[in-house]
Amino acid sequence: MRPFTPKEIIKNEINNITEIHQQEVIASLKTLTLKLYRRNPQEWRKSHFENAESATEALYKTLLQWHLYSSTDWQASLHNSWREDYADDRVQALMFGLLVMNMASYNHKTEFYILSSVDAQKLYNSARNIEAVVWKLSNARKKNGELILISNSADPQDVNNLSFEREFGKIIGIQDVLARSVENKSIRSIRFAVVNLAVMIFLPIP
Numbered sequence: 001m002r003p004f005t006p007k008e009i010i011k012n013e014i015n016n017i018t019e020i021h022q023q024e025v026i027a028s029l030k031t032l033t034l035k036l037y038r039r040n041p042q043e044w045r046k047s048h049f050e051n052a053e054s055a056t057e058a059l060y061k062t063l064l065q066w067h068l069y070s071s072t073d074w075q076a077s078l079h080n081s082w083r084e085d086y087a088d089d090r091v092q093a094l095m096f097g098l099l100v101m102n103m104a105s106y107n108h109k110t111e112f113y114i115l116s117s118v119d120a121q122k123l124y125n126s127a128r129n130i131e132a133v134v135w136k137l138s139n140a141r142k143k144n145g146e147l148i149l150i151s152n153s154a155d156p157q158d159v160n161n162l163s164f165e166r167e168f169g170k171i172i173g174i175q176d177v178l179a180r181s182v183e184n185k186s187i188r189s190i191r192f193a194v195v196n197l198a199v200m201i202f203l204p205i206p
Contacts, residue, residue: 014185015112021178022106028171029102030060033095035164039150043091055089059096063110070108074100075202078133082140082148090149098133102126104205105175117186123179124190125203127172132195132202134168 037044037052044055062069077097081090105126106118140148151164183190193203 010113012114014117014181015114017181018106018112018118018178019110021174022102022110025102025171025174026060026063026099028167028174029095029099030056032164032167033059033091035167036091036095036149036151040091043089043149046087047089047092055092059092059099062096062099066103066108066110069100070103072096072100074098074104078202079200082136084142084148094133094137094149098130101129101202101205102171102175118178118182120179120183120186120188120190122205123175123182125193125205127175127179128193128195129202129205130168130172130175132197132200134165135197136200137164 034052034056037055041052044052047055047058049055049058074097077093077100080086080088081094081097086093105122106112107116107122109116112118137149137151142148179190195202
């Protein structure tokens with residue numbers, strides 16, 4: 001059992017649930033980042049790191065000073081990751097874009113109180129955007145037919161061949177469940193929508 005703190009007085013159940021869900025989302029994003037760096041070692045080398053682990057740790061250290069990064073254009077970062085002419089670290093562009101987008105769905109906060117609730121629509125939109133990113137990650141190819149970033153293995157003997165889809169699916173599920181929980185406690189209903197995969201214009205998270 002975790003110790004009681006004075007902050008608990010100004011938290012309600014949905015605040016605590018929100019924090020737990022957000023922590024799980026960040027943990028899954030970090031897991032995915034490390035997996036992508038390990039399958040695409042040329043990317044962490046572009047950023048001059050010694051290995052996949054150090055590149056991953058550097059990306060998530062930004063959370064310690066998040067106010068410096070919260071205004072990052074996450075849509076541009078995501079699009080950069082699959083541009084064939086992009087010369088920088090694609091894994092960093094992809095996963096930092098996803099991190100900023102998901103933090104935006106939590107209003108760029110990591111602690112929540114009675115007067116700082118999250119928006120169900122933002123959570124829902126982030127889940128749909130992640131679904132689009134998963135599709136793009138599996139289909140974005142260079143002119144020579146090679147995948148721009150390697151994720152799932154095509155080898156059926158590889159027990160981890162769908163590990164990326166499972167981890168992304170976990171994040172999508174978390175965001176959807178939390179969106180429904182928040183919606184049930186508010187007077188605003190979620191407007192259902194999907195990302196147009198042909199043009200990859202993401203749903204807004206203002």
